[in-house]
Amino acid sequence: CGRCLQCRTGNSHICKNTRIIGVDRDGAFAEYIAMPATNVLPLDGVPTTVGAIMDPMGNAFHAVLSAEIQGSSVFVVGCGPIGCFAVGIARAAGAAKVIASDVNAKRLSLARRMGAHVTINAATDDVVRTVLDETGGEGADLVCEMSGVPSALHQAFAAVRLGGRVQLLGIPKGEVPVDFASEIIFKGITVYGVIGRKMYETWHQMRRYLTTGLLDPRPVITHQFPLAKIDEALAAIRAGDAGKIILEIA
Ligand SMILES: [Zn+2]
Incomplete structure (x- = not known):
């Protein structure tokens, strides 16, 4: 306004x-x-397929770049498209180690293609144990919670190091009980709610990452359909294995 x-x-x-x-x-x-x-920006050579996903990618830029990334360990919880973008952004911004978790093997392979050093299948592996092992027993400097799933939220707080930072982007369906004393206060952590993008800082950062080749988000685009096949596109989303789906308007 x-x-x-x-x-x-x-x-x-x-x-x-x-x-x-x-x-x-x-x-x-x-x-x-x-x-x-005020919401329109020129693509400046960014391909239209990438331009089409810059809106959610902006949320990932906001989630990652509002924290200190260089040389840090970053744990991304949830590897939907925004989680996968966050993995790539953290790598491009100089994170020393990027760990990602999800319950879906296809999404974990997307996270690996976006540069995750370590992926954890939350359905079968001990998530918190693995993050601690991968961070010398300290926990991650930064945790980006992208899923909103209650069990994953608790893993986010358990896997962040003392004095670390948790970025909350995933939106839970309802109330989630939190043990404020042990999960937040006694760990001395900072919790940040990620909503939207930083106008216009995030847009300009994103465009520079894309036009200079620092970040290539295209592995996250798993399907392309002509607009007439929108029902197939929506079915692919509902199946849970898709990354981003592009609808082509001829
Ligand atoms: Zn206002």
């Missing part, structure tokens, strides 16, 4: 008057939408 306290202090991603396109008003599946001019 440009006028509220948040907008005036450089935090327009948490503007109280925000109307999210696709949430508060019709979005990408509408026949026509009026896009606010």
Whole structure:
């Protein structure tokens, strides 16, 4: 809105008057939408397939780059598309070790293609034990929780090191009990809620990572369909194995 306290202090991603396109008003599946001019940015040579996924990728940039990454250990919980982007961004930004977990083997292989050094299958492996083993017993400097699954949220707090940082992006379906004393206070950690993108910092960072080749997010694009086959595209999403799906408009 440009006028509220948040907008005036450089935090327009948490503007109280925000109307999210696709949430508060019709979005990408509408026949026509009026896009606010401030939301339009030139692709500057970024391929349109990548341009099509820059919206969720911006959330991953916000989640990763609002923490200190260089030389750090990063644990990404949940390897959906945004989790996989976060893996690639953490690698590109200079993380020393990137660990990723999910319950889906296909998603874990995507995370490996995006640069994860270590992947953990949360359905079969001891997640917290593995993160501790991979970080010299300390836990990860930074944990990005991308799933919103209650068991994974607890793993995020258990796997972060004392004094570390947890970025919460995954949205739980309901209330999740938290032991504030042992999971947060006594560990001296910082918890950050990731909503939207930092306007416009995240956009410019993302565009530079893409145009300079620091980050190639294309492994996350697993399917492409013509618009007429949208039902097949939605079925692929529901099957749970897809990364990002591109609809081609001829
Ligand atoms: Zn505002």
